[in-house]
Amino acid sequence: MEDFLNAFALISNFVLVPAIAYGSQLALGALGVTLVFAILRFSNFAHGDTMAFGTMVTILVTWWFQSMGISLGPLPTALLALPFGIAACAAFLLISDRLVYRFYRQQRADPVIYLIASVGLMFVTNGFVRFIIGPDDQRFADGERFIIRAREFKQMTGMAEGITIKVSQGITVVTMIIVVAALFWFLNKTRAGKSMRAYSDNEDLALLSGINPDRVVAITWILAAALATIAGTLYGLDKSYKPFTYFQLLLPIFAAAIVGGLGNPLGAIAGGFVIAFSEIFVTYAYKKFASYALPEEWATGGLLQLLSTDYKFAVSFMILLLVLLFKPTGIFRGTGV
Amino acid sequence: MKQRVLKSLMALSLTATTGSVFAADVKLGVFLGFTGPIESLVANMGPAAEQAIKEVSDSGKFLAGTTVTAVRADTTCVDSAAATAAIERLITSDKVSGVIGGDCSGVTTAALTNVAVPNGMVMFSPSATSPALSTVEDGGLFFRTAPSDARQGVVMTQVIMDRGIKEVAVTYTNNDYGKGLADAFQTSFEAAGGSVTISASHEDGKADYSAEVGALASAGGEALVVAGYLDQGGKGIIQGALDTDAFETFVLPDGMVGDALPAAIGPDLNGSFGQAPGTDSEGAGKLVEMATGYDASSPFAAESYDAAALIMLAMQAAGSSDPADYKDKVFDVANAPGELILPGELEKALNILASGGEIDYVGASNVELIGAGESAGNYREIEIKDGALSTVKYR
Numbered sequence: 001m002e003d004f005l006n007a008f009a010l011i012s013n014f015v016l017v018p019a020i021a022y023g024s025q026l027a028l029g030a031l032g033v034t035l036v037f038a039i040l041r042f043s044n045f046a047h048g049d050t051m052a053f054g055t056m057v058t059i060l061v062t063w064w065f066q067s068m069g070i071s072l073g074p075l076p077t078a079l080l081a082l083p084f085g086i087a088a089c090a091a092f093l094l095i096s097d098r099l100v101y102r103f104y105r106q107q108r109a110d111p112v113i114y115l116i117a118s119v120g121l122m123f124v125t126n127g128f129v130r131f132i133i134g135p136d137d138q139r140f141a142d143g144e145r146f147i148i149r150a151r152e153f154k155q156m157t158g159m160a161e162g163i164t165i166k167v168s169q170g171i172t173v174v175t176m177i178i179v180v181a182a183l184f185w186f187l188n189k190t191r192a193g194k195s196m197r198a199y200s201d202n203e204d205l206a207l208l209s210g211i212n213p214d215r216v217v218a219i220t221w222i223l224a225a226a227l228a229t230i231a232g233t234l235y236g237l238d239k240s241y242k243p244f245t246y247f248q249l250l251l252p253i254f255a256a257a258i259v260g261g262l263g264n265p266l267g268a269i270a271g272g273f274v275i276a277f278s279e280i281f282v283t284y285a286y287k288k289f290a291s292y293a294l295p296e297e298w299a300t301g302g303l304l305q306l307l308s309t310d311y312k313f314a315v316s317f318m319i320l321l322l323v324l325l326f327k328p329t330g331i332f333r334g335t336g337v
Numbered sequence: 338m339k340q341r342v343l344k345s346l347m348a349l350s351l352t353a354t355t356g357s358v359f360a361a362d363v364k365l366g367v368f369l370g371f372t373g374p375i376e377s378l379v380a381n382m383g384p385a386a387e388q389a390i391k392e393v394s395d396s397g398k399f400l401a402g403t404t405v406t407a408v409r410a411d412t413t414c415v416d417s418a419a420a421t422a423a424i425e426r427l428i429t430s431d432k433v434s435g436v437i438g439g440d441c442s443g444v445t446t447a448a449l450t451n452v453a454v455p456n457g458m459v460m461f462s463p464s465a466t467s468p469a470l471s472t473v474e475d476g477g478l479f480f481r482t483a484p485s486d487a488r489q490g491v492v493m494t495q496v497i498m499d500r501g502i503k504e505v506a507v508t509y510t511n512n513d514y515g516k517g518l519a520d521a522f523q524t525s526f527e528a529a530g531g532s533v534t535i536s537a538s539h540e541d542g543k544a545d546y547s548a549e550v551g552a553l554a555s556a557g558g559e560a561l562v563v564a565g566y567l568d569q570g571g572k573g574i575i576q577g578a579l580d581t582d583a584f585e586t587f588v589l590p591d592g593m594v595g596d597a598l599p600a601a602i603g604p605d606l607n608g609s610f611g612q613a614p615g616t617d618s619e620g621a622g623k624l625v626e627m628a629t630g631y632d633a634s635s636p637f638a639a640e641s642y643d644a645a646a647l648i649m650l651a652m653q654a655a656g657s658s659d660p661a662d663y664k665d666k667v668f669d670v671a672n673a674p675g676e677l678i679l680p681g682e683l684e685k686a687l688n689i690l691a692s693g694g695e696i697d698y699v700g701a702s703n704v705e706l707i708g709a710g711e712s713a714g715n716y717r718e719i720e721i722k723d724g725a726l727s728t729v730k731y732r
Contacts, residue, residue, distance in 0.1 A: 013581050136568065146580075280547050310511065
């Protein structure tokens, strides 16, 4: 029994807890990508850097709060600063829509032209963020760091293996659930949400029935800004803030959105978790786990690792490839790529 | 008529590059990763190199009053194609007479073999430490003020063994630097009777390192050797390993040594140790005092200053800014015999060379060139105590 509990603690500590937190972060990012794809019909490559921009504003406001002595006690101050980050990010996206995408919308340009325009915007945002906050790591987390630490857990239970749960991981999961619930409520129950879905289903029909396209587009960008800023801030709290990393986040986020089905919000969430879990499960070395879970005489000297961690990214892209081969619209029916 | 003017202009510019003694201005390429994974280190390396250039240029003693200007180009640290294009531009369009850089080993090798060697251009890297660069076919054109990691592997083995640790796990950043250092270390550590439980790579700038930490924890070991970068994957791995209680002690090679790391991780890092190129020479301190607008104690900033200084001193000794002439003088100015030269004394060195004397450039990083033109390497053994780097001793 003791062995079994140890094995479970070990797997939770190194696989389950990190994968759930990482999956939530990816899911929030993928939701933003998928929303823009569903309504504006293009893959927004600037999403990673939009996250960096929103988070940057959040960080600057957090520092301002910290300097004034405002804090949330055990919770990070950044949560208080989030609305400011979202507002600034929304303004930024609306301006960029006005300057860049609106032109192409009037031309009824192909999606691929939007995509290239978004790559351009990605580089501009990228430079803009570095210009303001610099390329370095920034720390803005404060408050308590751990809900429970592995060392304390071991002392409490007397077990050989401990479980660590960080405050940031807890906040990430709770926020993810709240945000997703709010988003679904908005899309399904409110007038604005319904008009967005109508616009997404059939643009011409929606225009005929009197839906104001500018309004739909604006709401989409505001939602995308909120999702990007929340995802970016949670990620920054859990790991660290560095513009370059946010640029790199784009790949797993897109993998998650496509695996789940581009354009389908449920799929984005599922995709986020599929990518996070597969990356960690397949490359984990089960040597220690086996030493607890299996009888002693079965022990081997090897690491019992299915794939070396070098191939971690290959795993998510293999899944992406398989999904595209056998179910091109993604796990949940999306619009297809 | 127009064409003739053009032709003569072209001829003029040609003579300007070949007969550079008469050129009014010598250009040096500062070829570092201004964007990309080590952009935060380069923020101090670039200005350090440019300070040496400015010092020489302002002295008015360089090649009979020639001025020197720096031209920046971006290696990106990771993208060999971009780096190759950038150095191509430096040589063919900016017409530089020497290149300070590149920075990361991978892009440096690509730029060297594809562009610098075919064009007969001298490259002087402050930070490329891959052992492979010691044996690369460089036609005597490649130098570095950074030591090879083959040497660091040996030093790190001693540092670890001296603490009675015999079993370690290794993770390295997946590039020429990380792989080269990890392999050099593993060979040397196993030869000394230690064992390496796992040697796993990690990618820099990625979103999540839980998978790597999980695998390393499962393999186990008394300490974790992190051959990465302190503001990149290396930090992510350490943070993850501490959070999950996988390892308590970390061994930190040069890419991981910096004040930012204990500041970011906190007291949990106390007791971890490592080594980085460094000396207790007065040169290092002098450069820190001289530095304006950047941090000269940041890794490889001193080496950058020295690389720039050595190129210009070699030019002065050869009396020419043509790479073919001055490449053979680099060893002469870097090593004994001669008068010892510290940072800030470049004007003095230029004077000595102009009058036919000899110098032994010590610089900020205690330069002593060996082998194929690389620094012999002085290492500073460090330990993290009370959240700050403290020097144990020099090796």
